[in-house]
Amino acid sequence: MKRTGFSLAVRLMLVITLFMFSVPGMVQAxxxxxxxxxxxxxxxxxxxxxxxxxxxxxxxxxKEEKMAAVEKKADEAKEAAGxxxxxxxxxxRTRYDYLTGKTHDAVVLDTFSPTFGSPSVAQTQKNTSLLxxxxxxxxxxxxxEDIQVKARLLMYKVWGHETSQPVTGPxxxxxxxxxxxxxxxxxxxxxxxxxxxxxxxxxxxNIAGQPIWFSIGRRPSTGGIPTNxxxxxxxxxxxxxxxxxxDYAFDGGTIGVAPDIAVLPGAYAKFCxxxxxxxxxxxxxxxxxxxxxxGINVVPYDTDNLHLEFQVSRAxxxxxxxxxxxxxxxxxxxxxTGSSSxxxxxxxxGNITQYGTVVMGKIDNLGPGDLNLFLSAAASHTSPNGNTxxxxxxxxxxxxxxxxxxxxxxxxxxxxxxxxxxxSTGTKLGLEYNHGSKYWITFTPASDDMWTSKLGxxxxxxxxxxxxxxxxxxxxxxxxxxFRLGYQYYDFQYTGSNNWVGAPQKIAxxxxxxxxxxxxxxxxxxxxxxxxYLTFDVMF
Amino acid sequence: xxxxxxxxxSILIIPIIVLVFMISSSQIGQAxxxxxxxxxxxxxxxxxxxxxxxxxxxxxxxxxSIQDQETIDKFRDxxxxxxxxxxxxxxxxxxxxxxxxxxxxxxx
Numbered sequence: 001m002k003r004t005g006f007s008l009a010v011r012l013m014l015v016i017t018l019f020m021f022s023v024p025g026m027v028q029a030x031x032x033x034x035x036x037x038x039x040x041x042x043x044x045x046x047x048x049x050x051x052x053x054x055x056x057x058x059x060x061x062x063k064e065e066k067m068a069a070v071e072k073k074a075d076e077a078k079e080a081a082g083x084x085x086x087x088x089x090x091x092x093r094t095r096y097d098y099l100t101g102k103t104h105d106a107v108v109l110d111t112f113s114p115t116f117g118s119p120s121v122a123q124t125q126k127n128t129s130l131l132x133x134x135x136x137x138x139x140x141x142x143x144x145e146d147i148q149v150k151a152r153l154l155m156y157k158v159w160g161h162e163t164s165q166p167v168t169g170p171x172x173x174x175x176x177x178x179x180x181x182x183x184x185x186x187x188x189x190x191x192x193x194x195x196x197x198x199x200x201x202x203x204x205x206n207i208a209g210q211p212i213w214f215s216i217g218r219r220p221s222t223g224g225i226p227t228n229x230x231x232x233x234x235x236x237x238x239x240x241x242x243x244x245x246x247d248y249a250f251d252g253g254t255i256g257v258a259p260d261i262a263v264l265p266g267a268y269a270k271f272c273x274x275x276x277x278x279x280x281x282x283x284x285x286x287x288x289x290x291x292x293x294x295g296i297n298v299v300p301y302d303t304d305n306l307h308l309e310f311q312v313s314r315a316x317x318x319x320x321x322x323x324x325x326x327x328x329x330x331x332x333x334x335x336x337t338g339s340s341s342x343x344x345x346x347x348x349x350g351n352i353t354q355y356g357t358v359v360m361g362k363i364d365n366l367g368p369g370d371l372n373l374f375l376s377a378a379a380s381h382t383s384p385n386g387n388t389x390x391x392x393x394x395x396x397x398x399x400x401x402x403x404x405x406x407x408x409x410x411x412x413x414x415x416x417x418x419x420x421x422x423x424s425t426g427t428k429l430g431l432e433y434n435h436g437s438k439y440w441i442t443f444t445p446a447s448d449d450m451w452t453s454k455l456g457x458x459x460x461x462x463x464x465x466x467x468x469x470x471x472x473x474x475x476x477x478x479x480x481x482x483f484r485l486g487y488q489y490y491d492f493q494y495t496g497s498n499n500w501v502g503a504p505q506k507i508a509x510x511x512x513x514x515x516x517x518x519x520x521x522x523x524x525x526x527x528x529x530x531x532x533y534l535t536f537d538v539m540f
Numbered sequence: 541x542x543x544x545x546x547x548x549x550s551i552l553i554i555p556i557i558v559l560v561f562m563i564s565s566s567q568i569g570q571a572x573x574x575x576x577x578x579x580x581x582x583x584x585x586x587x588x589x590x591x592x593x594x595x596x597x598x599x600x601x602x603x604x605s606i607q608d609q610e611t612i613d614k615f616r617d618x619x620x621x622x623x624x625x626x627x628x629x630x631x632x633x634x635x636x637x638x639x640x641x642x643x644x645x646x647x648x
Binding site: 238 | 597610
């Protein structure tokens with residue numbers, strides 16, 4: 001009984017002990033299974049992830065291969081095409097002018113007729129809202145290696161008009177350069193909305209492997225330095241001519257050379273020829289000769305900071321009146337002839353020779369900006385041939401008339417100015433002054449001035465302007481936009497600015513009373529004139 | 541009258557002679573054997589490394605190592621800019637293209 005109880009207790013103890021030891025083991029066995037399962041699951045997920053990553057890497061590699069192939073193709077296409085052969089750019093401008101002036105007493109030819117003189121009393125002339133639009137398109141086409149064609153097309157019109165009448169012709173022109181639209185000023189005188197060819201010329205460069213070029217066509221002989229400063233445009237470069245001497249649209253040609261001389265950086269020289277007038281067939285009814293221009297232009301130094309330029313040029317057999325073998329004028333009705341017009345043959349009056357120079361420089365970082373300075377000076381000399389325009393008693397020769405007799409005349413002109421460019425604000429402030437003597441004559445009918453070319457003025461002209469560029473990131477190659485507000489004051493001292501026909505006379509000495517030796521003026525005589533202008537220019 | 545005609549004729553003849561001479565010279569002109577002529581357009585100017593890349597008219601880029609101050613000054617003065625047409629003569633030395641004549645194509 002005791003043994004049974006003892007053995008039962010021992011057995012119980014053994015069972016409990018075994019249970020106590022076996023339960024954790026059982027639990028442990030269960031956890032290990034789960035763990036193994038979880039590890040298997042994780043391993044599978046890892047494998048999946050690895051597979052996915054490998055797939056992605058394969059896709060990326062394939063994508064890169066494709067991109068490389070596209071880039072290669074693009075490069076190949078680019079190489080096949082080479083540098084672009086065609087460039088197109090241009091500019092647009094809207095301009096407002098407020099024009100006021102005052103004429104002086106004088107005797108003036110009646111409606112431009114060189115037979116009738118009429119008294120003209122001093123009065124105010126005013127156009128308070130002359131508005132114009134101008135669109136220019138520039139084309140540059142590289143046809144072959146070393147041969148290219150450049151062209152500029154221009155539309156320049158008056159708001160509310162399809163002719164040039166608001167700025168030219170009787171009652172609106174006070175000077176010869178604005179008398180009519182002709183070959184030398186067309187596209188630069190506001191008229192209608194036709195898009196005309198301002199310049200178109202072909203250039204053969206690098207002739208014989210040398211820095212020599214030949215260029216022919218309708219020349220970019222307008223807007224030359226330093227007139228580009230106030231226009232806020234780049235200087236034209238080797239194609240340009242000094243603005244004080246020539247601002248005249250010409251057909252012609254150039255042969256030039258640009259030797260590479262270390263001490264004369266950018267140096268070049270060229271011979272220029274232009275035709276100013278084709279007289280047509282010469283016969284018993286037409287003795288008019290062609291008008292030709294020739295000149296030598298030398299630029300010994302041309303960098304961003306200094307430009308030196310010299311030019312000698314001559315106009316041969318200059319005409320009295322552009323673009324016509326004869327000139328018909330409207331006149332009062334003449335009962336003897338039964339006509340209201342009179343016709344005079346045009347005439348070659350002689351030669352005009354010009355000598356000129358330009359010095360233009362830029363001082364970088366002077367205070368908050370750059371300072372541009374320029375000085376241009378020139379002389380003119382006439383060689384009359386005795387021919388006259390008009391009928392007795394009002395005979396007009398080359399810078400002479402019946403009251404003065406025939407003489408060669410020498411004149412001079414000077415043009416100086418400065419423009420300060422504040423880089424941080426895009427503001428440019430400019431001041432200009434020019435003077436022309438009594439016998440000063442230049443060829444600038446394509447100027448951008450509304451009254452008359454200020455550089456041909458016999459007297460003084462003052463101009464101040466401010467340019468405000470808009471701080472916009474350019475999209476076009478030449479992309480920029482700016483406003484320009486300016487003021488011009490003309491002080492005319494002698495008659496006939498920008499006109500080589502007839503003798504200049506001191507304006508202060510003129511009267512509206514016609515004496516026996518009075519030679520009438522071609523136009524009402526402007527004594528003072530002002531122009532306040534505002535432009536909005538966009539270049540692209 | 542006759543003298544005037546002769547004068548005009550001589551004025552015409554001089555440029556014609558000059559042109560004919562230029563044309564004939566261009567046909568017979570041969571580059572020296574060790575120099576390479578390159579006509580093209582400036583693509584890249586890197587003054588820091590004195591390297592200029594020019595794209596020839598067949599679209600091939602040629603990298604040039606500029607070593608003379610005179611040419612470097614042309615880039616500094618903006619006498620030659622990106623996009624300008626240029627005429628170059630260069631030699632290959634130690635695997636590099638070294639120009640000895642680098643000028644902007646003269647013309648207008």
